[in-house]
Amino acid sequence: xxxxxxxxxxxxxxxxxxxxxxxxxxxxxxxxxxxxxxxxxxxxxxxxxxxxxxxxxxxxxxxxxxxxxxxxxxxxxxxxxxxxxxxxxxxxxxxxxxxxxxxxxxxxxxxxxxxxxxxxxxxxxxxxxxxxxxxxxxxxxxxxxxxxxxxxxxxxxxxxxxxxxxxxxxxxxxxxxxxxxxxxxxxxxxxx
Numbered sequence: 600x601x602x603x604x605x606x607x608x609x610x611x612x613x614x615x616x617x618x619x620x621x622x623x624x625x626x627x628x629x630x631x632x633x634x635x636x637x638x639x640x641x642x643x644x645x646x647x648x649x650x651x652x653x654x655x656x657x658x659x660x661x662x663x664x665x666x667x668x669x670x671x672x673x674x675x676x677x678x679x680x681x682x683x684x685x686x687x688x689x690x691x692x693x694x695x696x697x698x699x700x701x702x703x704x705x706x707x708x709x710x711x712x713x714x715x716x717x718x719x720x721x722x723x724x725x726x727x728x729x730x731x732x733x734x735x736x737x738x739x740x741x742x743x744x745x746x747x748x749x750x751x752x753x754x755x756x757x758x759x760x761x762x763x764x765x766x767x768x769x770x771x772x773x774x775x776x777x778x779x780x781x782x783x784x785x786x787x788x789x790x791x
Contacts, residue, residue, distance in 0.1 A: 616787050620640045620666065623777070624667040624668070627761060627769065627776050631763070640667040641667070642665045643664065644661070645661055645680055645756065659681035663677065688728055689760075690726055690745040691745050693727050694760070695758050697747070701745060703770055707766065708722050709741060716730075726743060740762040740763060744768055745758050746760075748788055751786060
């Protein structure tokens with residue numbers, strides 16, 4: 600989807616989207632050290648099917664559309680987001696299905712230094728994914744937050760996910776930045 604969007608999408612709209620994601624990331628991580636690749640913002644779009652197949656009974660997916668920064672752009676990460684909210688996957692899936700339109704996980708185990716079975720199980724449990732999912736992706740995130748993104752008419756469109764190597768993501772600052780950028784993002788996704 601990301602590749603097709605970059606080929607067929609409006610280049611000016613995509614440039615604005617990239618700028619909004621970068622500004623959002625910079626606002627959330629203004630006082631945090633590290634490379635931009637250590638603190639990312641990824642926009643996922645909800646799709647009923649993946650590559651033209653509904654993949655029943657798991658139809659409904661959150662697929663990456665754009666990511667902040669100029670590095671770490673290639674991602675195949677996607678999350679199940681079917682009609683059944685009990686079967687959603689990841690922080691993205693939780694935010695998609697949540698009544699308050701957000702999901703949060705912080706102080707996740709550092710899988711770079713401790714990749715024991717217990718640490719992987721805890722990381723998976725706190726982030727709503729399977730242990731197999733964690734082992735396959737070799738993730739470095741220590742905190743995550745997701746926000747449901749809606750079109751201007753209020754219809755759900757997708758999810759914006761923040762992932763950071765910092766274990767204590769500032770939830771209040773992230774929420775404020777989403778409030779500041781949400782309306783612009785809503786208008787942008789309407790054109791995608």
